Amino acid sequence: MNTPPEDYELLRWLDGEMNDAEQDAFEARLAADPSLQAEAALMKRLSSDLRSHLPAEMPVPYADFFNSQIQVRLAQDENVQPSPAVSGGWFGWLRLPWLTTAFATAALVLAGLVAWQNSTTAGGDELVHSIYVPKAGVQARSFHSKDARATVLVLDGLEDMPADRKIVGFNISHGEVDEALAATTLFDDHGRAVAVMSKDARNQPLLLTTTNPRG
Amino acid sequence: MPAPAAPDPGEVPDNDLVKRCQAGDTRAFDVLVSRYRGRIYAMTHHMIQNETEAWDLAQEAFIKAWRALPSFKMDSAFYTWLYRITHNVVYDWLRKRKLQADGEFDDSRTEHRIAAGAEAVPRGDPAPDTALKNAELGRRIQSAIAKLSPEHQQVILLREVDGMAYEEIAAAVPCSLGTVMSRLFYARKKLQELLKDCYEHAA
Structure with a gap:
């Protein structure tokens, strides 16, 4: 786009791109030209309004999840282990604020997950869990027993919980994956659905339970 | 800078x-x-x-x-x-x-707007009419930015939002300094035109 050089002068003056000599010369010209003054005032106001209404930095919704999902993608793409403190996967939902540490502990000690695992892996006992740990000092380990048909997830380093804190655990018999809905439903021994893990409209993790996890 | x-x-x-x-x-x-x-x-x-x-x-x-x-x-x-x-x-x-058509954008992109101006509203509970005008200006600015081509959006955002100098913008795009100035000039003129009534009413 061809524009007269004098227009660039105004531009450079507004943006502080002139040296002292250029600035003095332009300001002398500006003082003698009311129409240029009006144009400069309008441009200044536009700049000010743009800066006011377009923040340079915005809070990222679910910022921790943003980071953990990147780590998951890196691990998937590069076949590298995610860092111990920030790993990801299905259990990313555990860091949601409404899910207390107590519930995290209780819910993680799930017995009888093997049926669900079998539905997601070919070997049954080869599933590699990707565990998101919400606190840097907490270590997560998982054990899978083919004989017991159970997987136990253990979190070490959690803070002490009040003695009166109610903890509810779920015995999961099996799980069913609904790929169309991108949801996994977990069932107990009696075939009752006790929890549904999915994502909401914003692609954020969502956990629905039929039992109040806080008792 | x-x-x-x-x-x-x-x-x-x-x-x-x-x-x-x-x-x-x-x-x-x-x-x-x-x-x-x-x-x-x-x-x-x-x-x-x-x-x-x-x-x-x-x-x-x-x-x-x-x-x-x-x-x-x-x-x-x-x-x-x-x-x-x-x-x-x-x-x-x-x-x-x-979404791009002849350098301009589909207005449907502006359907999902942030609370424009929310972070720019001065502290101290401005008068309701001032807050409303401010919010409306924010929406208009968002809409006007959306009507620019990506190239013009890019330079105006780098300059006004990130506060980059021309040389930094030229390195980020990348392009020549002349192109930076040309795009900035056009973007500002276009924004002026799109926001003309806002400033006329306020004058």
């Missing part, structure tokens, strides 16, 4: 983190993500004006940056390099969505 990537005292410099990333340290990359996610998200949000898409695109930009890090020679600031990747990610997304 604010340096976009200047770390606070005590922070690990970007280049040190980049070197660790290039050695495969994903934790170092996590630090960089935390450092720049707010800026990158703001940039994608200003260009896309859809919270969910902006979130995804910002994430995609970081992932592409990780993949490209082995070839990053640190001949520019990390943020400048990251911004260039982000712009390309957004630009590709826009092209795929066929």
